[in-house]
Amino acid sequence: MENSENKAFVVDDYKIIKINANLYEVEMIFNAKSKNKNEVYDLSVEVRSENINHEHRVGNKRKKEMTLEKWKGKKFKPYFTDKYENLSFKK
Known part of the structure; x- marks a missing residue:
């Protein structure tokens, strides 16, 4: 993050x-507190990998059925950004 x-x-x-x-499924805990x-x-x-570093924003290439509904009512607000539809969280 x-x-x-x-x-x-x-x-x-x-x-x-x-x-x-080359596909990795990762679970992450967002500690809003x-x-x-x-x-x-x-x-x-x-x-x-060795001397190569690559950073990639997550969200814009996602499955169509992915929604943020399950995160409603939490201590943070997940959303997809307007310009690139990347995933961000606001506390």
Whole structure:
């Protein structure tokens, strides 16, 4: 997660659920209690291999049936950004 306000990276707990060829299924815990109110956090994945680093924002290439309904009523607001439809969270 990247804090959009100060561009600092925040690492919450995660685990790899499944690997199939080049596809990784990852589960991440978003710890809203540890975040500051009114800040926005952007979800991205960073892949490292030897001396190559690649960061990719998550959300714009998602399954059509993916919705944010299950997160309603939580201590944060997930949303897809207007310009690129990437996944972000606002505390």
